Amino acid sequence: MILNTELEYKGNLFPSKIVSYKKDVDSLYFTTENNVVLQLTIQRGSVLRFRYTTTGIFEKDFSYAITKYANRGYNHLEITEDKEYYSVITSKLICKIAKSDMRISMYDALDKTVICEDELGFHWEESHEFGGDIVKMTKTSQDSESYYGLGDKPVHINLKGKRYENWVTDSYAYGKDSDPIYKAIPFYIGLHHKKAYGIFFDNTFRSYFDFCHERRNITSFWAQGGEMNYYFIYGPQMSDVVANYTDLTGRPHELPALWTLGYHQCKWSYYPESKVKEVTKKFRELKIPCDAIYLDIDYMHGFRCFTWNKEYFPNPKKMVKELADDGFKTIVIIDPGIKIDMNYDVFREGLEKDYFCKRADGPYMKGKVWPGECYFPDFTNPEVREWWSGLFKELVEDIGVKGVWNDMNEPAVMDVPGKTFPNDVRHNYEGNYCSHRKAHNIYGMQMARATYQGLKKFSYPKRPFVITRAAYSGTQRYTSTWTGDNVASWEHLTIANIQAQRMCMSGFSFVGSDIGGFAEQPNGELYARWIQLGIFHPFCRTHSSGDHGDQEPWTFDDNITNVVRKFIEIRYQLLPYLYTAFWRYANEGVPILKSLVLFDQSDTHTHYRNDEFIFGEKILACPITEPNAKGRRMFFPKGKWFNFWTDKTVKGGQEAWVDADLDSMPIFIKEGAIIPKYPIQQYVGEKKIDQVTLDVYYKKGREKSELYEDAHDGYDYKKGRFSLRYFNLVGKKDELIIQQHKSGKFITTYKTFKIKLHGMPFKISKIQVDNEEIAFEDIKVNGDNTIIISKEFTELHVIA
Ligand code: GLC
Secondary structure (H helix, E strand, O other), X not given: OOOOOOOOOOOOEOOXXXXXXXXXXXXXXXXXXXXXXXXXXXXXOOEEEEEEEOOOOOOOOOOOOOOOOOXXXXXXXXXXXXXXXXXXXXXXXXXXXXXXXXXXXXXXXXXXXXXXXXXXXXXXXXXXXXXXXXXXXXXXXXXXXXXXXXXXXXOOOOOOOOEEEEOOOOOOOOOOOOOXXXXXXXEEEEEEOOEEEEEEEOOOOOEEEEEOOOOOOEEEEEEOOOOEEEEEEXXXXXXXXXXXXXXXXXXXXXXXXXXXXXXEEOOOOXXXXXXXXXHHHHHHHHOOOOOEEEEOHHHOEOOEOXXXXXXXXXXXXXHHHHHHHOOOEEEEEEOOOEEOOOOOHHHHHHHHOOOEOEOOOOOEOOEEEOOEEXXXXXXXXXXXXXXXXXXXXXXXXXXXXXXEEEOOOOOOOEOOHHHOOOOOOEEOOOOOOEEHHHHHHHHHHHHHHHHHHHHHHHHXXXXXXXXXXXXXXXXXXXXXEEOOOOEOOHHHHHHHHHHHHHHHHOOOOOEEOEEOOOEOOOOHHHHHHHHHHHOOOOOEEEOOOOOOOOOOOOOOOHXXXXXXXXHHHHHHHOHHHHHHHHHHHHHHOOOOEEEHXXXXXXXXXXXXXXXXXXXXXXXXXXXXXXXXXXXXXXEEOOOEEEEOOOXXXXXXXXXXXXXXXXXXXXXXXXXXXXXEEOOOOOOOOOOOOOEEEEEEEOOOEEEEEEEEEXXXXXXXXXXXXXXXXXXXXXXXXXXXXXXXXXEOOOOOOOOEEEEEEEOOXXXXXXXXXXXXXXXXXXXXXXXXXXEEEEOOOOEEEEEO
């Protein structure tokens, strides 16, 4: 007789009434009659963590996302209890927990308005197939609430009205609205009534977010396993939400070497050596700045990682050195799949040491990737990561490779449903053994981490450089990233713009797209328009699949080459500005690109703007994303903006038409800004910088700007050897004052600033530097409002 042993299907289950409460330092524990425990941790005054168990017992607390450097501590904590609620009160938030059903409501501590409320709140379904729970949360969407974040989703900047999935997926030629794609960043920002908060659902299982799609006023998120474990992060400024999210999940461990912010050229693939040299030579010949050249999979011997195809590259060390002498840093691709081949030492070693992933019943996880059948290191095992990082010794230390590009690390597997490992694959997960259901979303992150550790070790005393395709929250600590296999189409240019902005507001600013598109070939116009956008992305690289022809700056015609050169030159001039923005990002978590909503959330016009964004703090850019355009309409956030090309001003808070022929694009500078510029170089370090230009844009009123510099590589800056200049601009009817405060021990090579004054409302008749009047000849005022003065000035007065 066959017995039906299947458990009774129970459907959604809910916490019942709270029967006990206990406090342990900064964590509060609320227990219900049916054994649900809510652990509420006060991380900071504006950051609370909510963690639930349905069995009365918590699993070991472990997260790959949360950094050990996250700030903790609060200055005020009060817990009160009345008939219906417990109230947890910090200086920023009031959190009410309903005694009857454990539902949560969050209020602003200052004005007591509702920020976010549970609808059903936490509930769950038992998972008969895998054990544990499918954990769920529903919250009420507030009036006119908008939603942002979630990493690389190629969808409208405002996520409202749709459902999204977090499951890292190889997505060749994805399109608008494809979901999920390469990254899983389960962090969103809610914005309503001018106030923003964030929710980071730190659960690595396949998870979902529904923003008023299934039900009009309900936002929900759930995961197929693990714990309901989320951080509530209050702003009310969106930029503070993002900064606090990166405080939790980390910021880049070091600043990138300046050359990594230069232009990079890539293709699948440049080989043999003569082809690589032909490309790099052409850059120098045509005087198009470029800092990095990439070797895609064909540099390897039969796609075996850490080997070379000696037919194509007979002497890699010599080639890398010659490229370096010409200013090119060589970057190579490394994928996770290790070819099954007993004559291949990396494979043999991995096998001997038992470092490859296995299926539930013991066999190795075998999957096909570029080299054919492969096994895959379990990067969730710290010992495997240590081994992996050691494999970079020869590439980096001996051959001189300067960066490593991690690809296919979703992990991607060819010719199988789901394009990845099956669920039953086992992982170490730092000793918390689990299946691929839990480890999938962080596999690529841990590979990039291991790669980063190797690069960091073997590049020392220089800084490491890594790029990854797959990522989970926190990956920004180790590496840069790109948006994967896009397509050479106008629609994809629009998508690339949104994705880069979205990644920045999701805490991961070191991002760019394959300029020109990976699949298919752009025409010259599309390529030029894409370069125009690309120079404003923190990571700036042309890459293409190579199947459909070439994609170098000179592939199209001379006109296009000239446009591309012109824009890459702007990028190189703006390097000190971008580096300063990076420093702010790495230190304070301020996104390098700011969508307009992030720049000015108080203006509801910004809530649905996709195209315009702020690069750094002061530059407003808006790409042309249509063919044959002579310009476009765009929205200007509040304030006054100088046209970068003409110095004409536009008043913000409105839409306006901007001319932009193919050799131009809409770029505007915030009034009062001081923009530092370096001379054009063919690669970073080509020239000794002997003067820095400061483009000063007049403003009636005050504006602050800054300039951060250091040795642009190495670690001395961590010992105080940096140079940080704050500029305070005050503009009056007949006077302009610039004050400078400097800190840090680094001595820059240049001695003077060339100050270019834009938009001056008066004719200059007198100039004082540090309270002394200076003869015009001494400071070289040259008729076009350009002044050359010592970099050490503390106060400059320009008087009518
Ligand atoms: C993947 C990558 C792409 C790379 C190719 C070959 O498609 O996303 O960038 O060129 O593999 O390695």
